[in-house]
Amino acid sequence: MNAARISWKDIRDELERRIAVREWAPGAGLPGEETLAAEFGASRATVNRAMQDLAARGLIERKRKAGSRVSENPVREARFVIPLVRQEIEDTGARYDYSLLSREIVGAPELVAARLQIAQGARFLHLRCLHLADRAPYQYEDRWISLMAVPEAEEVDFSSVGPNEWLVAHAPFSTAEYAFFAAAASGEEAPALGLPLGSPVFVGERLTWLAGRPITLVRMTHPPTHRVVTRL
Amino acid sequence: MNAARISWKDIRDELERRIAVREWAPGAGLPGEETLAAEFGASRATVNRAMQDLAARGLIERKRKAGSRVSENPVREARFVIPLVRQEIEDTGARYDYSLLSREIVGAPELVAARLQIAQGARFLHLRCLHLADRAPYQYEDRWISLMAVPEAEEVDFSSVGPNEWLVAHAPFSTAEYAFFAAAASGEEAPALGLPLGSPVFVGERLTWLAGRPITLVRMTHPPTHRVVTRL
DNA sequence: GAGTGGTCTAGACCACTCA
DNA sequence: GAGTGGTCTAGACCACTCC
Numbered sequence: 294m295n296a297a298r299i300s301w302k303d304i305r306d307e308l309e310r311r312i313a314v315r316e317w318a319p320g321a322g323l324p325g326e327e328t329l330a331a332e333f334g335a336s337r338a339t340v341n342r343a344m345q346d347l348a349a350r351g352l353i354e355r356k357r358k359a360g361s362r363v364s365e366n367p368v369r370e371a372r373f374v375i376p377l378v379r380q381e382i383e384d385t386g387a388r389y390d391y392s393l394l395s396r397e398i399v400g401a402p403e404l405v406a407a408r409l410q411i412a413q414g415a416r417f418l419h420l421r422c423l424h425l426a427d428r429a430p431y432q433y434e435d436r437w438i439s440l441m442a443v444p445e446a447e448e449v450d451f452s453s454v455g456p457n458e459w460l461v462a463h464a465p466f467s468t469a470e471y472a473f474f475a476a477a478a479s480g481e482e483a484p485a486l487g488l489p490l491g492s493p494v495f496v497g498e499r500l501t502w503l504a505g506r507p508i509t510l511v512r513m514t515h516p517p518t519h520r521v522v523t524r525l
Numbered sequence: 526m527n528a529a530r531i532s533w534k535d536i537r538d539e540l541e542r543r544i545a546v547r548e549w550a551p552g553a554g555l556p557g558e559e560t561l562a563a564e565f566g567a568s569r570a571t572v573n574r575a576m577q578d579l580a581a582r583g584l585i586e587r588k589r590k591a592g593s594r595v596s597e598n599p600v601r602e603a604r605f606v607i608p609l610v611r612q613e614i615e616d617t618g619a620r621y622d623y624s625l626l627s628r629e630i631v632g633a634p635e636l637v638a639a640r641l642q643i644a645q646g647a648r649f650l651h652l653r654c655l656h657l658a659d660r661a662p663y664q665y666e667d668r669w670i671s672l673m674a675v676p677e678a679e680e681v682d683f684s685s686v687g688p689n690e691w692l693v694a695h696a697p698f699s700t701a702e703y704a705f706f707a708a709a710a711s712g713e714e715a716p717a718l719g720l721p722l723g724s725p726v727f728v729g730e731r732l733t734w735l736a737g738r739p740i741t742l743v744r745m746t747h748p749p750t751h752r753v754v755t756r757l
Numbered sequence: 758g759a760g761t762g763g764t765c766t767a768g769a770c771c772a773c774t775c776a
Numbered sequence: 777g778a779g780t781g782g783t784c785t786a787g788a789c790c791a792c793t794c795c
Binding site (some may be wrong): 299300337339342356359 | 765776
């Protein structure tokens with residue numbers, strides 16, 4: 294035996310290289326798995342693994358009978374990690390602080406009910422919190438928790454543990470929707486974040502469900518210095 | 526034969542269900558692949574495929590010798606599709622229009638050079654464009670193209686084809702970095718988008734390289750109605 | 758050292774889709 | 777109908793990591 298057995302990652306990288314240098318132009322067909330397997334001296338399963346990876350990232354499109362081809366419009370996908378605020382802050386080496394600004398049990402207002410597709414007036418726990426990085430406001434959190442879905446939350450005092458952390462540990466979810474957008478700092482957000490009213494803020498909104506039942510809705514507001522970054 | 530052979534997706538879904546209903550709590554260990562294979566009446570490779578999928582989505586963590594365990598902090602990953610503006614607009618059924626606002630060849634200013642990690646003053650094509658959806662401003666594009674990396678761009682008149690579309694078809698890239706953030710509309714952006722100066726805008730910034738050489742830097746500015754949405 | 762996941766192989770059958 | 781990808785199997789060896 295001389296060389297190490299070829300890995301599916303090697304094959305993937307080589308295929309990716311050929312696409313990058315236009316050896317296979319966009320729209321052009323790739324050789325079949327069998328052919329490539331022979332070329333690389335690997336089994337078809339290994340080639341398949343490599344090509345599945347490329348397909349999953351949108352670099353190639355695969356169809357039975359038709360074969361594989363380089364995507365015309367590389368539907369590039371960006372992947373963002375969505376960590377807990379605390380982790381996010383501590384990972385930068387900064388000190389994390391948390392404070393609960395308000396806590397009340399109320400019927401869901403129209404806006405919240407509509408967003409979660411439930412009846413207006415359902416009992417909810419409404420929390421307002423602030424997360425700080427090195428004593429500076431990092432994120433203002435406005436959260437609604439369905440007491441129908443998570444009744445235990447009613448007994449919890451969120452003064453020392455953030456609702457996100459508590460929910461992660463106590464309430465599983467099956468589906469989530471996440472949205473990013475820019476907005477003007479509201480009369481609640483601006484003072485909490487120490488910004489002038491109407492400043493641009495970066496907002497992340499998240500909704501989660503378990504088996505169709507809404508669990509929580511949260512609006513996370515960041516100062517305009519905040520960036521969400523990813524590499525492709 | 527009675528039942529269809531079990532699929533790795535079936536196994537994945539079943540494992541995911543057990544995690545969702547806390548049959549396996551966060552932090553708890555999962556059975557080994559061999560055990561699960563026996564339970565499901567499948568081969569270890571099939572179970573492996575299912576578990577790899579869960580691991581890729583951050584639901585479980587896997588370690589040799591230690592085994593697999595349910596993630597304590599489900600490091601949920603969000604995946605966003607990054608389409609061409611035109612596609613993005615036309616997919617909503619809206620009419621797409623494009624206009625070139627300015628085109629000039631200049632040395633890279635300090636800010637751009639720093640961002641791309643190149644020498645200041647390198648020759649760049651600087652374009653300013655506007656993309657409209659149903660006649661309304663949708664995205665203001667401020668783009669820098671390295672003429673060293675893409676010399677053909679110098680001959681191209683971008684009055685009818687957007688630089689993004691042209692680049693996708695003519696300039697491959699190997700690495701890209703993408704960032705989202707909120708900002709206040711600048712003196713260039715505000716009038717182009719028909720917004721008051723200083724309005725909150727949603728900005729996407731993208732840098733691409735081919736084999737270490739910078740190709741293009743683009744800042745895409747959207748009105749505050751813009752949302753980037755994803756489902757997990 | 759030993760257990761668990763990571764990966765490869767060779768062969769097989771199936772399912773989708775194009776012609 | 778036939779070609780190509782999708783997937784499963786059974787067995788094997790390797791690599792990492794914990795003890």
